[in-house]
Amino acid sequence: MSAFLREYLTVAIFTGVAFGLLAGVLSVGKLIRPVRPQAEKYFNYESGVDAVGTGWVQSPIRYYVFALLFVMFDVEAVFIFPWATQLEIYGWFGAVEMGIFIVLLALGLLYAWRKGVLRWT
């Protein structure tokens, strides 16, 4: 196994220990906490009155557009990060290329802005 993978092995071990610790905490909790079921305890909280319908009703949620925009910027990061580590090697040519890419991206944001996607009220 290469040193490269060994670094991730350490991270994986750490993750495993984290999961183990949390599982331990949860099972200790399970052992010592009281259980006294009562129908009222299992109602959904809705400011003290009986809940109307379920929580999974259809409601207009306009947040998804932001998720789409985020995907745009996250994909961008995939391109920008490797280039940023090699800036000196690509010199002005790489900088111009990346400049064009970033400007195109900014145009995308500007388009969303123009379309009123970012307007909340």
Add this chain to the structure above:
Amino acid sequence: MIFAGDPLLSGHIDLAVVAIVVLKTVLTFALLLVGTMFMVWFERKVVGDLQNRIGPNRAGPFGLLQTLADGVKVFFKEDLIPEQADRVIFKYAPLLSMVPAFITFAVVPIAGDFRHGHSGVVSIFGHRTLLQLADPPIGVLLVLAMSSIAVYGVMLAGWSSGSKYPLLGSVRASAQMVSYEAALGLSVVAVVLVSGTLSTSGIVSAQAPWKWNLWVTGVVPFVIFLISGTAELNRPPFDLVEAEQELVGGYQTEYSGIRFALFYLAEFMNTITMSAIIVTLFLGGPSGPVILGPAWIWGLIWFLLKLLIFLFVFVWFRATLPRFRYDQLMDLGWKALIPLSLGWLLLLTAVRVGDVEGWNPFLVTMVGAVVLVAAYGLLVLAMRAARRNRQLAEELL
């Protein structure tokens, strides 16, 4: 291709190496957990001070054991799962928000010898190693990935509760977190640009001793990172996720007992990891002057001191700033921070490339600044025109 990497893991693996890895795992956990306990106390105490109260002072000296007392209490509380909840996801969502907080801390350089030519390497039991749990060549990307995964914990917790307030809170949270994630990523690019590496220990070595990215990148990425980091943590003034006046408790509303405590702890743990990441990326991590004694101890001291500054800053924000409105939050993220970080990235690129190619740095900076100001001016003009058009349209109606 040069991988920074931990020299400990590059050679032959023997028992001592395994022992060191185990030791580092235990110490990292201990540091993080003790830090979280301290942070809960610290936050309550400092907020108390800032509000002219005393804060916790009953359990132990200065109330230091308050967190422990709360923790023990929470173990004895009933764990309620609402009838309408999706039981499996509801039970395990807290893990999803807790574990990323742990993993992020694995790539933070905690101590080390960052004097000239040492690049953080110290010797234990005859083995050379970095004083951080792991140093993957893409440590920075790991941090960003983990902060993306943390969104799942919040999102699934809110959704699986089968209740209205948690659902609203979690949808808000995910929109907020992904929005500021973009700005966060772009401000990190500025750091990568000047450091030329994605490994966290590499970034710290590049900053030692006084070339902190805070001023090498020109303060702006730091400010953007601090603001979007606060938003990522859902801490005040960006705590719309659990705005108790409108959403009861956001995604945590239906949680009780130990599972609620896990969310609560994850929040404080994330505060610590985020501060540690800021210190690593912008303030030179554990690097600093060595006065006397072994260098790595001074690394630890400088790291903890810098960490404490940011822990205080986050508490200070909470005690001082009123909460944002949701539209203001989204405006700040998309219309101010992201364009600003994109523009700053271009400017920084021009200056760096000009440096390599031997252009006049003053001229490059001036031309870059003029172009950015011109772009900003055009934007302002366009917005003014749009506002005028809207007003006209309203009058016609």
